[in-house]
Amino acid sequence: MDPRPQPGERFRSRTLHRWYALTWVLLGACPPVIGALDELDTSKYWLFGLLAVICLSYLLVGAFPANPILRPRTFLGVLVVGLAVVAYLLEGGASLFIMSLPLFWIFATGPRQAIGFSGAAAATSIIGGTAPQGWSPNFLTGNVIAILIGYAASVLLGLWMDKVLGQSDERARRLNTELEHAQHQLAQAHQRQGAADERERLAREIHDTLAQGFASIVVLAEAARSDLDTDPARSTQQLLSIENTARENLAEARALVSSAPAGGIPAGSVAQTLRRTLDRFSEDTGLTVNADLRDVDCDQPTRIALLRCTQESLANVRKHAAASTVGIVLSEHPFGIELEITDDGRGFVVEESHGFGLNGMRKRLAELGGELTVTSSVGDGTRVLAMIPSNGQV
Structure with a gap:
């Protein structure tokens, strides 16, 4: 459907139309009525009746423009005849004709029709106004x-x-086309951004879950192979850890495929979940883990973020730190929840680190209104502090 106005409709501003209608009544219809009030013959009643018919037709065609009987063309025909008869009765009627000229442009469907009807009205008004005196050279x-x-x-x-x-x-049509084009481009940009955000989310989830699990499996498999002849019991324990890690990875993979928000995280409080992760880490690596885990109250997204930050930090300790002791403190404050993870490893230069893991943690916390602070220097270990504001504090 073409949203543009039709030729005649362009002249139909509601406010201007109302003002014009009032002007037409005051300056077009009222003067003939006032002038005919003192007439003694019955012609004045014909005049009043004709003006009433024109006014009524005007009101009806404005109120019911879609009515097949009261179509604008019908009203224009009535107006032409009415102006001619009024001119005959008044032996003039130029003022009413001039005040009625805008009606031809308001209700016509185009310039040709407006010119035609107004021309017919001009001709009939001239004929009607001069007919009572008859033809004379002073036409x-x-x-x-x-x-x-x-x-x-x-x-x-x-x-x-x-x-x-x-x-x-x-x-307006050109601007509307440009607007539609811009909206289409914006929709495509939103779609591309949504796809990019989803890919980034999946990449972060895979890195924090499956990739870390596979890295643990590789490390445990290498250790089990080296201890197979010298320490079979240790190798057996490492193989059991490999089996458990593989099962957890399978659960994580199924959760990712089904888009499960819990991400395969077992039930329980966040402190219990972190404790199980630390026990597995200590068992697999043999490192000393000192944990002070308060049973904080938090929602599922916060619980997942705390677990992922812990897993990523422990994975970095396993792969890079060469530490002997790891400390972790989970605490709750009026401003939010803090998770601190420290190690006594070799440390690193934070500004030179551009790994996916730290950036992933920062973005995950930022989605919850939190922030990640990493403090480290070569030879002095590493401190990772994750802060997530309490609900309503974001």
């Missing part, structure tokens, strides 16, 4: 000249307005 009376000038002025003004409004419609 061009003041009334006739006023009608001709009014008609010519209305044609020029109407054509100019039609051109101006046509250009405005063209600009």
Whole structure:
């Protein structure tokens, strides 16, 4: 459906239309009525009746523009005949004709129809106004000249307005096309951004779960192979750890495929979940783990973020730190929840670290309104502090 207004509808501003209707009544219809009040013959009643018919038709066609009987073309025909009869009764009627000229442009479907109907009204008004006196050489009376000038002025003004409004419609159509194009591009950009965000989320989840699990399996398998001849019991324990890690990875993979928000995390408090992770880490690596885990109250997204930060930090300790002791403190404060993980390993230069793991932790915490602070220097170990604000503190 074409949203543009039709030619005649461009002239139909509701506010201007109301003001014009009031002006038409005061300056067009009222003067003939006032002038005919002192007449003694019955012609004045015909005049009043005709004006009433024109006014009623005007109101009806404005109120019911879609009615097949009260179509604008029908009203324009009534207006032409009415103006001619009024001109005959008044032996003039130029003022009513001139005040009625905008109606032809308001209700016509185009410039040609407006010019045609207004031209017919001008001709019939001139004929009606001069008929009572009969034909005379002084045909061009003041009334006739006023009608001709009014008609010519209305044609020029109407054509100019039609051109101006046509250009405005063209600009509006062009702007609408540009807007639709921009909206389409914006929708595509949102779609691409959504896809990119989803890929980043999946990459972060895979890195924090499956990749870490596979890295643990590789380390445990290498250790089990080296201890197979010298310490079979240790190798057996490492193989059991490999089996458990593989099962956990399978659960994580199924959770990722099904988009489960819990991410395969077992039930229990966040302190219990972290304790199981630390016990597994200590068992697999043999490192000393000192933990102070408060049973904090938090929602599932916060619980997942704390677990992922712990897993990533422990994985970094396993792969890079060469530490002997790891400390972890989980505490709750008025401003939020803090998770601190320290090690006595070799440390590193934080500014030179661009790994996916630390960036992933930062983004995961930022999604919850939290932040990650990493403090480390070569030879002095590492401190990782994750802070997540309490609900309503973001």
